[in-house]
Amino acid sequence: MQLSSLLYKVPLQATAGSMDTDVTHLTMDSRRVAPGSLFIAVRGTVTDGHAYIDKAIELGASAILCEALPDQTPEHVTFVQVADSARTMGLVAANFYGHPSKKIRLVGVTGTNGKTSVATLLFRLFRSLGYRCGLLSTVQNQIDDTVIPATHTTPDAITTHELLVRMLEHGCTHVFMEVSSHAVVQERIAGLHFAGGIFTNITHDHLDFHKTFDNYIKAKKGFFDQLPRAAFALTNADDKRGAVMLQNTLARKESYSLQTLGTFKGKILADGLFGLEMDIDNRQVWFKLIGRFNAYNLLAVYGAAVLLGEDPDDVLTQLSGLMPPPGRFEQVISDDRIVGIVDYAHTPDALQNVLETIAEFSQESETGRLPQVITVVGCGGNRDAAKRPLMAEIACKFSQRVILTSDNPRHEEPMAILEQMQAGVPPIDFKKTITIEDRREAIERAVALAQPHDIILVAGKGHETYQEIKGVKYDFDDRLVLREAFANRGKA
């Protein structure tokens, strides 16, 4: 495509070289430059893409998009200067790929917790309603049955556009995607045309990246600020910041609620390890998902589906048959009835929600002995450190035994992370807390400590199939390790 067409409606500051140059490929990574590429120099958190312009030219880039022109520009390469290359990348990607998001109904989900759950349920719901669909999520990307591994919760703008084109070619009519706060700040969603946006909730996370809670709120709100007038903006009316999200949006304002007024009203009628019974818009329905937080997710999905024009009865019928996404309250039961729960709770709020849900149900046992809750939990390295003591404190508050362990230490020392978690353990709970650095050993110890009908929560990794230590991803799956530990229990 001609560079001038690629830059259609893109605000430019300066150019050097021919605008007729042909561009055959876009990339923000010099290591991926091939002859004919447009290399987009983006300032990152570790390094600055501008430092790789020479490398990109060496590898045959035909044009460079950047925020600062070098003193001398070679004649055979065109330079384009813009104010914000990350944002421009999204606009250029939209031009290059022919605005696929305008030809499909794209719905984004943002919030601290529940994005994967809501996006995945919407994807499965619309498929069961007969549509071809796409999904961009933390667990995986999907085009109907074809799974494409995900590296991020929200891919970069070029990858997203590429995937949307593939989805269109496959005949997809609807795409559901998670919109992380990182993605909003890094402009990964620039150039996308959304048919709707959904807000789940906002609590403590990612303060390592956003620095303050206010910045974090602003990042989430930024998604709604960008929605077009024709879109819907569906918020959680029961969340303190639910209304804030919609303050400046042009989109149609809608809400869902279990507690107050909202476009979509729900009520929990029954809640147990078997599922949820809810009243939604005066219809009583059973769902296979567990816990109050999932009542919110279901209501958000229902509301979005109705806003997308689906019949409420059809939506509820299909929704009642859906299973939770992998690693979300996934149960692994031992032969002697120990209940293992693997859940992706990796924030204080998620951990508290899951443990409160478990606490409610652990009183239901009919064995005469009150089941104990054993929680195995860790916190990721090179991520928000402020949540570490909080998560340990919450684990102690709601469990009879707590095993603190590692969760993707990345480039940090596992024991240093664990010491920060230990700082949150109240003195009264020292006795019930053990620290075991190796996650497999920690899970095995939980199984050894458990008796029939006890509940073991293994929190933080959910669907993940690896443990990341010093840049290497080792195979590790909480569900498999738990199953193995249960199987070995009989043999000990």
Ligand SMILES: CC(=O)N[C@H]1[C@@H](OP(=O)(O)OP(=O)(O)OC[C@H]2O[C@@H](n3ccc(=O)[nH]c3=O)[C@H](O)[C@@H]2O)O[C@H](CO)[C@@H](O)[C@@H]1O[C@H](C)C(=O)N[C@@H](C)C(=O)N[C@H](CCC(=O)O)C(=O)O
């Ligand atoms: C903190 C963060 O978000 N980092 C993302 C960011 O990387 P960065 O800012 O560190 O980039 P950088 O390494 O400084 O490089 C700057 C630029 O130089 C380029 N470069 C670099 C080296 C080179 O040789 N040549 C070259 O051209 C890079 O391609 C890049 O364009 O931009 C990269 C390209 O898009 C992302 O892959 C990377 O995600 C990292 C891997 C990451 O772990 N991100 C996490 C925190 C994240 O985004 N998480 C959210 C979910 C959070 C949630 O749970 O809600 C997500 O959406 O996945």
Ligand SMILES: Nc1ncnc2c1ncn2[C@@H]1O[C@H](COP(=O)(O)OP(=O)(O)OP(=O)(O)O)[C@@H](O)[C@H]1O
């Ligand atoms: N609506 C909700 N409110 C609070 N907690 C929730 C909600 N939905 C799910 N959770 C909890 O949060 C965990 C993560 O859920 P989910 O993967 O859907 O969130 P996410 O927003 O996609 O997370 P990430 O930011 O890591 O992508 C779940 O395993 C569950 O413990």
Ligand SMILES: N[C@H](CCC[C@H](N)C(=O)O)C(=O)O
């Ligand atoms: N999307 C989140 C996932 C955290 C999951 C947890 N297992 C960890 O590695 O910290 C992040 O990148 O911060």
Ligand SMILES: [Mg+2]
């Ligand atoms: Mg997610």
